[in-house]
Amino acid sequence: MxxxxxxxxxxxxxxxxxxxxxxxxxxxxxxxxxxxxxxxxxxxxxxxxxxxxxxxxxxxxxxxxxxxxxxxxxxxxxxxxxxxxxxxxxxxxxxxxxxxxxxxxxxxxxxxxxxxxxxxxxxxxxxxxxxTYAPAPAPSSGAPEGGVLVFGDLAVDTAGMVVSVGGEPVALTPTELKLLLEFAAHPGVVLERHTLLRNVWEYGWDGDSRVVDLCVQRLRRKLGRDRIETVRGFGYKLRR
Missing domain, CATH: 3.40.50.2300 (Response regulator)
Incomplete structure (x- = not known):
């Protein structure tokens, strides 16, 4: 093995x-x-x-x-x-x-x-x-130039794996970063919890959605509470 x-x-x-x-x-x-x-x-x-x-x-x-x-x-x-x-x-x-x-x-x-x-x-x-996650370039973004995705004062450098709000760097755990990158790759698109569990946590089955909810809460505390919107009954989306 x-x-x-x-x-x-x-x-x-x-x-x-x-x-x-x-x-x-x-x-x-x-x-x-x-x-x-x-x-x-x-x-x-x-x-x-x-x-x-x-x-x-x-x-x-x-x-x-x-x-x-x-x-x-x-x-x-x-x-x-x-x-x-x-x-x-x-x-x-x-x-x-x-x-x-x-x-x-x-x-x-x-x-x-x-x-x-x-x-x-x-x-x-x-x-x-x-x-050790290295994402593929996002299909759409606020400003894809140079591999930096911009959503208002939130900037996500997908090449350097650096996130900043208002020009100030924000420290994210690997899971928080991958979750944010998943949102940033689909701005304005509602992502269901089971989709996030599969793509971020790599669950091959419907796992415990609390891991998603709690990680989203942590991201909101670090990035701003209104950055990620809850769509009741469906999931979450990153505001454009």
Whole structure:
């Protein structure tokens, strides 16, 4: 079986920090993901995970929600204070407040425990592709010249992957950036949630639309609340 991280296309092994307090799960995930070619570092509590994150460089973080000391939600918030590294949350309650809180804290996606290794690997692969995403030129825009799409005071440089509002750069996570690029490629067009789940999160099925709603909310906080319009019963669109 080939490595899901495509090591032949990567200049270094993909480094993953796993923070999970359950000894059995932590050990099994570390071994299983290691077999897929990931370089694993594991921690049993949030404070140790935060220390490792600050001391080392990781390509992706997997955080359990329920952790001793500093829980996964708090850890994700601390990470987002200084980094846009992809974050995948693990929750034992798929329909609980944990999911919403994790996504609001800045997580890119989540999985519900117990989770099969192949599902976890699929979510990791999707997150890593977003982190290295290079979009095709948008078919239409406010000003396509030089690869920069302009919508009022919002400018999206699709070549340099830089977003600015009023001339000031805006820091976006890989998922937020890919979502914005999806909107920017179709300005004024209503995009349904399941379309965004498929194109941005790479769900091959109708996944949890909360990941879309929460990511849109985060984009609105960073870009302006009126930038992305809700079309009730259908989805969202970027105002021209």
């Amino acid at each position: 080939s490595s899901p991280t495509s090591p032949e296309a990567s200049p270094h092994p993909v480094r993953v920090l796993l923070v999970e307090d359950d000894d059995l799960m932590r050990g099994s995930f570390t071994v299983a993901l290691g077999r897929y070619g990931y370089e694993m570092t594991a921690a049993a509590d949030g404070l140790t995970g935060l220390e490792l994150f600050r001391d080392e460089v990781f390509d992706l973080l997997i955080l359990d929600v329920m952790l001793p000391g500093l829980d996964g939600i708090g850890l994700c918030r601390r990470v987002r204070e200084s980094s846009l590294v992809p974050v995948l949350m693990m929750s034992a309650r798929g329909d609980g407040l944990d999911v919403v809180a994790g996504l609001e804290a800045g997580a890119d996606d989540y999985v519900v425990k117990p989770v099969d290794t192949y599902v976890l690997v699929a979510r990791i692969r999707s997150l890593l592709r977003r982190a």
